Amino acid sequence: MSEFALTFADIEAAHGRLSGIAHRTPVLTSRSADEASGARLLFKCENFQRVGAFKFRGAYNAISLLSPDRKSAGVVTYSSGNHAQAIALAARLLGSHAVIVMPHDAPAIKVEATRGYGAEVVLYDRYTEDREAISRRLAEERGLTLIPPYDHPDVMAGQGTTAKELLEDAGPLDLLLVPLGGGGLLSGCAVAARTLCPGCAVIGVEPEAGDDGLRSLRAGRIVHIDTPETIADGAQTRHLGEYTFPVIQGLIDDIVTVSDAELLETMAFFTGRMKIVVEPTGALAAAAALSGKVPVRGKRVGIVVSGGNVDWARITRSPGPPASCGSPADPAPAG
Ligand SMILES: *Cc1c(COP(=O)(O)O)cnc(C)c1O
Numbered sequence: 001m002s003e004f005a006l007t008f009a010d011i012e013a014a015h016g017r018l019s020g021i022a023h024r025t026p027v028l029t030s031r032s033a034d035e036a037s038g039a040r041l042l043f044k045c046e047n048f049q050r051v052g053a054f055k056f057r058g059a060y061n062a063i064s065l066l067s068p069d070r071k072s073a074g075v076v077t078y079s080s081g082n083h084a085q086a087i088a089l090a091a092r093l094l095g096s097h098a099v100i101v102m103p104h105d106a107p108a109i110k111v112e113a114t115r116g117y118g119a120e121v122v123l124y125d126r127y128t129e130d131r132e133a134i135s136r137r138l139a140e141e142r143g144l145t146l147i148p149p150y151d152h153p154d155v156m157a158g159q160g161t162t163a164k165e166l167l168e169d170a171g172p173l174d175l176l177l178v179p180l181g182g183g184g185l186l187s188g189c190a191v192a193a194r195t196l197c198p199g200c201a202v203i204g205v206e207p208e209a210g211d212d213g214l215r216s217l218r219a220g221r222i223v224h225i226d227t228p229e230t231i232a233d234g235a236q237t238r239h240l241g242e243y244t245f246p247v248i249q250g251l252i253d254d255i256v257t258v259s260d261a262e263l264l265e266t267m268a269f270f271t272g273r274m275k276i277v278v279e280p281t282g283a284l285a286a287a288a289a290l291s292g293k294v295p296v297r298g299k300r301v302g303i304v305v306s307g308g309n310v311d312w313a314r315i316t317r318s319p320g321p322p323a324s325c326g327s328p329a330d331p332a333p334a335g
Contacts, residue, residue: 003246003250004187004191004246004247004250004251005153005156005187005243005246005247006153006156006157006160006187006188006191006243006247007191008191008192008194008195008196010153010154010157010160011157011160011161011164011188011191011192012164013157014057014061014154014157014158014160014161015161015164015165017060017061017064017065018057018060018061018158018161021060021093022049022050022056022057022060022161023048023049023050024165024169025044025045025046025048025049025165026045026048027042027043027044027045027166027169027170028042028043028045028274028276029041029042029043030043030273030274032273033269033273033274033286033290036290037289037290037296037297037301038296038297038298039289039296039297039298039299039300039301040299040300040301041286041289041296041301041303042166042170042173042300042301042302042303043274043286043303043305044162044163044165044166044170044302044303044304044305045276045305046162046282046304046305046306046307046308047276047277047278047279047282047305047306047307047308048308049307050089051082051085051086051089051117051309052082052085052279052307052308052309053082053086053234053279053282053306053307053308053309054159054162054185054304054306054307055082055083055085055086055149055159055307056086056089056090057158057159057161057162058086058150058152058154058155058156058157058158058159058184058188059083059086059087059089059090059147059155059158060086060090060093060094060158061154061155061157061158061161062090062147062152062154062155062158063075063087063090063091063094063096063147064094065154066096066145070145071094071095071096072095072096072097073097073142073143073144073145074091074096074097074098074099074142074143074144074145075087075091075096075097075098075099075144075145075146075147076098076099076100076101076135076138076139076142076144076145076146076147077098077099077100077101077135077146077147077148077149078100078101078102078131078132078134078135078148078149079100079101079102079149080102080103080106080107080110081110081233081234081309082234082307082309083149084100084102084110084114084119085110085113085114085117087100087119087147088100088114088117088118088119089117091118091119092117092118092119097120098117098118098119098120099119099120099121099122099138099142099144100114100119100120100121100122101122101124101131101134101135101138102114102121102122102123102124103123103124103125103126103131104123104124104125104126105126106123107311107313107314110311111123122134122138148241149182149184150181150182150183150184150185150237150241150244151182151183151184151241151242151243151244152184152243153243155184156184156187156188156191156243156244156247157188158188159184159185159187159188159189160187160188160189160191160192161188161192162185162188162189162192162304163176163178163188163189163190163192163193163196163302163304164192164196166302166304167192167193167196167197167200167302168196170300170302171300172197172199172200172300173193173197173200173300173301173302174199174200174201174299174300174301175200175201175202175203175294175296175299175300175301175302176189176193176197176200176201176202176203176301176302176304177203177205177285177286177288177289177294177301177302177303177304178190178202178203178204178205178285178304178306179204179205179206179232179234179235179281179282179284179285179304179306180204180205180206180213180235180255180284181206181234181235181236181237181281182237182239182240182241182244183204183213183240183241183244183245183247183248184241184244185304185306186202186204186244186248186252187243187244187247187248187251189202189304190202190247190248190251190252191247191251194251200302201253201254202251202252202253203252203253203254203255203256203288203294204248204252204254204255204256205255205256205257205258205284205285205287205288205293205294206232206235206255206256206257206284207228207230207231207232207235207257207258207259207260207263207281207284208230208257208258208259208260209228209229209230209260210225210228210230210232210235210236210237211225211255211257212224212225212228212237212238212239212240213240213248213255214255214256214257216239216240216245216249217248217249217252217254217255220249222239222240222241222242222245223239224238224239225238225239226238230260230280231260231263231264231280231314231315232260232263232280232281232284233279233280233281233311233314234279234280234281234282234306234307235281235284256288256293256294257293258284258287258288258291258293260280262287262290262291262293263280263283263284263287264280264315265287265290265291266278266283266286266287266290266291267279267280267283267310269286269290270283270286270305276305276308277308277310278305278307278308278310279307279308279309279310279311280310280315281306281307282305282306282307282308283305284306285303285304285305285306286303286305289301289303
């Protein structure tokens with residue numbers, strides 16, 4: 001039995017549900033990354049996942065586990081990012097109905113993408129209204145089930161399938177680096193790694209401006225911060241979760257931070273050398289290895305590349321690649 005909200009058996013069960021539905025994304029390597037770091041880097045590329053990020057795994061697992069009645073009543077969540085599209089697509093695939101609460105000034109492209117997956121979008125004023133309160137009210141009034149972006153055992157179990165696949169495909173690792181926002185991905189991956197590769201160190205990587213995870217680990221309790229200013233929009237969370245924090249505290253080795261400049265450099269590396277599109281939050285773990293923030297020399301290092309949905313307008317005022325590059329993708333797996 002585990003003292004935590006999820007066990008490896010939950011991750012295995014989630015993996016069974018996702019089989020044939022989520023992509024088993026490729027593990028890529030790069031000679032130039034290995035030469036630059038002196039390590040063997042194994043990149044688990046969730047930028048090729050459906051909706052362009054690992055969030056599809058947790059969303060699909062959580063909705064699959066609802067009773068038939070709850071599933072047909074529908075689900076609600078608050079997000080303008082990858083979790084919104086993940087819930088929208090998962091709900092559609094599972095015959096449910098998704099309501100997504102988004103700020104009225106969310107980029108039109110994101111609102112359209114979410115509607116494109118068949119979800120109903122409810123807009124709110126981010127300056128005067130509280131999205132969690134709105135979601136709870138909608139859940140109550142309409143009998144919807146709230147599926148939060150990270151603090152939910154079924155979401156965490158789904159995200160953990162990312163590390164399960166990586167360890168199965170890449171073999172034993174000395175170190176696993178995982179991007180950290182609210183901790184759904186890191187907690188799930190830590191449980192998978194502890195079971196499949198007990199000797200593998202697990203380190204979470206968060207943006208320098210949003211170092212609440214590091215501070216929480218040091219303080220031994222969940223530290224809350226103001227919404228951090230960073231280009232890593234998938235990690236702009238203000239605190240870890242009630243379910244994710246104990247797992248992170250109990251199972252991981254450390255948390256490190258990287259700067260926005262290091263993220264931009266790493267994105268440029270992915271584009272220039274590996275020819276893949278990685279969003280800022282998706283580059284967190286790789287940035288920790290390539291910048292030398294975490295010593296990797298001589299090690300076999302798993303790196304979770306968590307997503308590829310770049311909001312070009314947000315990270316630069318100069319015209320970026322064509323708009324289609326930044327829109328949520330639902331690509332076929334590479335290879
Ligand atoms: C949500 C997200 C994260 C952070 O995941 P958490 O489970 O909140 O820690 C990292 N990368 C991308 C691309 C994301 O969408």
